[in-house]
Amino acid sequence: MNILKIFSSxxxxYRKIKGFSQEELAFISGLHRTYISAVEREKRNISLVNINKLAEALEIKPYLLLLEETEHENE
Structure with a gap:
């Protein structure tokens, strides 16, 4: 299991489900657009604080960002 790949995916x-661009997600979460881009490309080892910021911006529970697709595809 590659946690960075799962997280970035x-x-x-969830960003696309909400209809957000990377720039919009960055603005809502208080993070920088290039940071969001790096997260989505598996280039950043993100902190728990920033995981929570992204989850809040996406209006989801933080743990959903860490689950493999097969674990939460029915949620």
Whole structure:
């Protein structure tokens, strides 16, 4: 299991579900657009604080960003 790949994939998936661009997600979460881009490209080892910021911006529980697709595809 590659947690960075799972996390980045989930951030991208939930961002697209909300209809946000990376720039919009960055603005809402209080993070920088290039940081969001790096997270989605598996280039950043994100902190718990920033995981929570992204989850709040995406209006989801933080743990959903860490689950593999098969674990939460029915939620």
């Amino acid at each position: 989930n951030v991208r998936k």
